[in-house]
Amino acid sequence: MTKKRKTPSNSDGELTLPINVTAQLMPTVKYISDNINIISTLKGFRKLLKDKGFDLPPEIVDAVKAAFADGIDDRQLAFHEALPSELLESIYDDPEEESEIQGDDDGDEQKDDGGLGFKPDSASVFARYLMDDLGIQVFKDQHDIAYLRYKGQVHSLDQKKGRLVIMSLALANNAPVSSTFITNVCAVLSAVAITESEEPEFVYLRFAPYQTGSLIDLGSHDQEVILVDAKGWDIIRRPEDISIIRSDSTGEMFRPQKCEDPEIFRKYLNVKDDEDYRLMLSCLVAYMHPEGNYPLLTLMGQQGTAKSTAAKMIKSLIDPSHPSIRAPVKKEWDLVISARNSAVLCWDNVSSLSDDISDALCRLATGGGIGMRTLYTTVDETLMDLTRPVIMTSIGNVTERADLQDRVINIFLQPISDEQRRDEERLFKAFNADAPKIVGFLLHALSTLMKNLDSVELKSMPRMADFARKIVAMAPAIGWTEDEALAAYKLNTNRADQLLLENSLIAAPLIKLMERNAFDWFGSMTELMSDLSDAANQDSRIIGHTRWPKQANAMRAELNYCLPALRRIWGVEIEDMKRTATSRGIKIFVPNEDNQRQYSTSDDDDDASDAQTVERSSQTNLGGNF
Numbered sequence: 001m002t003k004k005r006k007t008p009s010n011s012d013g014e015l016t017l018p019i020n021v022t023a024q025l026m027p028t029v030k031y032i033s034d035n036i037n038i039i040s041t042l043k044g045f046r047k048l049l050k051d052k053g054f055d056l057p058p059e060i061v062d063a064v065k066a067a068f069a070d071g072i073d074d075r076q077l078a079f080h081e082a083l084p085s086e087l088l089e090s091i092y093d094d095p096e097e098e099s100e101i102q103g104d105d106d107g108d109e110q111k112d113d114g115g116l117g118f119k120p121d122s123a124s125v126f127a128r129y130l131m132d133d134l135g136i137q138v139f140k141d142q143h144d145i146a147y148l149r150y151k152g153q154v155h156s157l158d159q160k161k162g163r164l165v166i167m168s169l170a171l172a173n174n175a176p177v178s179s180t181f182i183t184n185v186c187a188v189l190s191a192v193a194i195t196e197s198e199e200p201e202f203v204y205l206r207f208a209p210y211q212t213g214s215l216i217d218l219g220s221h222d223q224e225v226i227l228v229d230a231k232g233w234d235i236i237r238r239p240e241d242i243s244i245i246r247s248d249s250t251g252e253m254f255r256p257q258k259c260e261d262p263e264i265f266r267k268y269l270n271v272k273d274d275e276d277y278r279l280m281l282s283c284l285v286a287y288m289h290p291e292g293n294y295p296l297l298t299l300m301g302q303q304g305t306a307k308s309t310a311a312k313m314i315k316s317l318i319d320p321s322h323p324s325i326r327a328p329v330k331k332e333w334d335l336v337i338s339a340r341n342s343a344v345l346c347w348d349n350v351s352s353l354s355d356d357i358s359d360a361l362c363r364l365a366t367g368g369g370i371g372m373r374t375l376y377t378t379v380d381e382t383l384m385d386l387t388r389p390v391i392m393t394s395i396g397n398v399t400e401r402a403d404l405q406d407r408v409i410n411i412f413l414q415p416i417s418d419e420q421r422r423d424e425e426r427l428f429k430a431f432n433a434d435a436p437k438i439v440g441f442l443l444h445a446l447s448t449l450m451k452n453l454d455s456v457e458l459k460s461m462p463r464m465a466d467f468a469r470k471i472v473a474m475a476p477a478i479g480w481t482e483d484e485a486l487a488a489y490k491l492n493t494n495r496a497d498q499l500l501l502e503n504s505l506i507a508a509p510l511i512k513l514m515e516r517n518a519f520d521w522f523g524s525m526t527e528l529m530s531d532l533s534d535a536a537n538q539d540s541r542i543i544g545h546t547r548w549p550k551q552a553n554a555m556r557a558e559l560n561y562c563l564p565a566l567r568r569i570w571g572v573e574i575e576d577m578k579r580t581a582t583s584r585g586i587k588i589f590v591p592n593e594d595n596q597r598q599y600s601t602s603d604d605d606d607d608a609s610d611a612q613t614v615e616r617s618s619q620t621n622l623g624g625n626f
Contacts, residue, residue: 042068044174123184138193141203146190206343207290219252230451233443247341251320259440262479272412275488285445287389293366294389301413307393319344346391365407397499402561448477497565509535519590525552
């Protein structure tokens, strides 16, 4: 048991201190009293006092030594007891700041801090020392996550780098470095950041908006960034009012060189045609823009098309990290963690995506909140609202759901013959030599985008309209006209529709059913399920598949997924008819001038007329995929 000590007092329990105090020593005594419990060793504390420039008289030196003697737990109290009374008086010259520990006649220990009966622990004292004396700034971001800013760098207090900064400062100042102490200090700093910050600060990862342009973090040790605006780009030191964080995996970018040649990257990629190459470049440039929606870039091809190699190169150009490509995540919250730590996600060899991950990728591409219960809590929820570019490599189409397919740019890579194949070492040696110029070209295209974006007006808004506007804005730098850019984008979306219908179990039977009924079918959902089974020739491999809709509501959902692609390729429409006492019919048809709708949706018309024969338009052709 620690021996209880008492501050000198008279029989009434009042301090027995003289009135006269040496004014010059008051700040010194006060500083030592406030900080003596923080430092764990006498050597460390003497170094701290020496660094602060204190010239201590012998009586104070003796009091400090006495405070560190015999392993005393409360050095502040021991320091007070060892001081001459006239110096001890200086600590309590202000009644409102009085902090004493004194005992009654029975020897009971009383703690007091401002009269509340508590004394600050070492973690809170050290946290205040970090902020007041060492200049650490704490603040919260737009998601109520606590950060610290120290020597120009920003770190999250709930991640390893933030804890390591606190631990290094504790080690340098001879404070405890145990896990419990560091955790408590971070908790105090987080509480101050969350409760005392007036307004949240936006924290960015790699790409940040700035004035009329954007900043791109080079990832270098000297805090350099690339400033890009409508006038061009330049390398500057990061402005102090912009908070850009780096994760453990953040790598350093190639230092860009001026280049305006759009063909500089082509020789390292075996893309199918010019449209795919320029569309892929447009994606990379859009990914470097700090605001807006980001389409998913899928590199597709058979084995031996260098999909992984292409993904590594792309990632190293716009957001280098270690490792550069990863396996896809399986859970939604793992996706959030990846998005918090990478400005561009890059997944390799994706074979399938669950419905939950597919939906989460939709929100990640166009913006939307993702949340879960906060760990070790009952009712608290952690929310994230992020948008991130995602790059995937795959042999087949994995974006099967229609809402995700609408957000995908599919780039098809061609096989490489044995004569054309190069070993990876020499390939990347040549690529690394050209990479600074490739980055320079991407920055040139990004500047062109910023210059033209406000003046872009599209006659019609395709899917991912924000991205379509960016394609048009950067078109002069990419090497094609606005019309060519939009045509290539629409061709890519048509390919996506084809892939979607190929992956749908009901699409081919539905088209066959429509052909049998002159593209005008009417009936209930139950009748549709029966007719589709007949159109599939009752093939057990199709109607027995786990994805084949077994219930009317599942069939309705599958129709809704397929309808956008059916409408764009075949012009198919689905219309709900008036509900009867027993069921509600639906009408599936292809409207044109010769095929007016014969089924009324008004409440006054109970019957539907026979369908008329129509000819399918020559341009709505599935190309033999069914």
